[in-house]
Amino acid sequence: MSARQNVFVTGGADSVGRVIAERFSRAGARVHICDVRADALERTLRDNPGMRGTVANVGDAASVERVFAEAIEWMGDVSVLVNNVGIAGPRGPMEEVSCEEWDETINVNLSGMFYCMRQVIPGMKRRGSGVIINFSTGSTRTRLPLRAPYVASKVAVEGLTLNAARELGPFNIRCNAILPGMINNERMKRIVANNAASTGRTADEVERDYLNYISLRAKIEPEELADMVQFLASDKAAKVTGELIAVSGNVEWEI
Numbered sequence: 001m002s003a004r005q006n007v008f009v010t011g012g013a014d015s016v017g018r019v020i021a022e023r024f025s026r027a028g029a030r031v032h033i034c035d036v037r038a039d040a041l042e043r044t045l046r047d048n049p050g051m052r053g054t055v056a057n058v059g060d061a062a063s064v065e066r067v068f069a070e071a072i073e074w075m076g077d078v079s080v081l082v083n084n085v086g087i088a089g090p091r092g093p094m095e096e097v098s099c100e101e102w103d104e105t106i107n108v109n110l111s112g113m114f115y116c117m118r119q120v121i122p123g124m125k126r127r128g129s130g131v132i133i134n135f136s137t138g139s140t141r142t143r144l145p146l147r148a149p150y151v152a153s154k155v156a157v158e159g160l161t162l163n164a165a166r167e168l169g170p171f172n173i174r175c176n177a178i179l180p181g182m183i184n185n186e187r188m189k190r191i192v193a194n195n196a197a198s199t200g201r202t203a204d205e206v207e208r209d210y211l212n213y214i215s216l217r218a219k220i221e222p223e224e225l226a227d228m229v230q231f232l233a234s235d236k237a238a239k240v241t242g243e244l245i246a247v248s249g250n251v252e253w254e255i
């Protein structure tokens, strides 16, 4: 068994990020999380006394630098970075998306991951190993009309991941992306509700239409994403890098 893991999870106060952070913490890892929502962070840290965390927006480079300085001072060099944060961005025709909405989506979803990666790479090089897992989306395969900033940001995340796998492979740092499908969580409920409101359908109809184009006709549980993260971070995945791995039931198409 490998040495104790020092794990950093972005957006770790809720939903998928929280499930991932708790999974590592229960397995004996030191876990530091960050989240933009102070109330959620406080709740999660209260429920998990062994974990540490800091309020921060990953889209702000200076905050990210501060958070990692704090985390590294406590636990030493990070061995596993889970770049989980990704915002949905605006829904609408491209010509109606404001430049501010575009910038914010690219900034949080893409630059945020880069800001975090550049903080952990020096330590991983020192350790002679490391694992970086970036969250993309199954929608990079289907494309998704009316969600241009989101899909563009996530395609770029995949490019960043693949390039990092080449650049960092010689240092035994592995970098992969996970592409979730329709996650069974609050955010997906909001996305379904917005879609229903803008297309005049009911939420049940929208959900049924989504599921009709997922081969397994199933939503993804956050625990199933934590399973894949845990595998990628383990020695069992020692030779897995530069992969874009969907955990989606095979999303064939989206409308």
Ligand SMILES: NC(=O)c1ccc[n+]([C@@H]2O[C@H](COP(=O)([O-])OP(=O)(O)OC[C@H]3O[C@@H](n4cnc5c(N)ncnc54)[C@H](O)[C@@H]3O)[C@@H](O)[C@H]2O)c1
Binding pocket: 010, 011, 012, 013, 014, 015, 016, 017, 034, 035, 036, 037, 040, 056, 057, 058, 059, 084, 085, 086, 087, 088, 108, 135, 136, 137, 138, 179, 180, 181, 182, 183, 184, 185, 187, 188
């Ligand atoms: N929900 C889905 O169905 C779905 C589908 C495909 C891909 N994904 C991707 O999976 C990942 C996890 O999705 P989720 O549904 O759990 O997300 P979510 O919207 O529930 O957010 C997770 C956490 O991130 C935090 N957060 C948001 N913006 C932040 C910021 N700028 N800085 C720091 N923390 C921030 C939130 O407060 C929240 O606690 C994301 O990258 C998302 O794009 C989600």
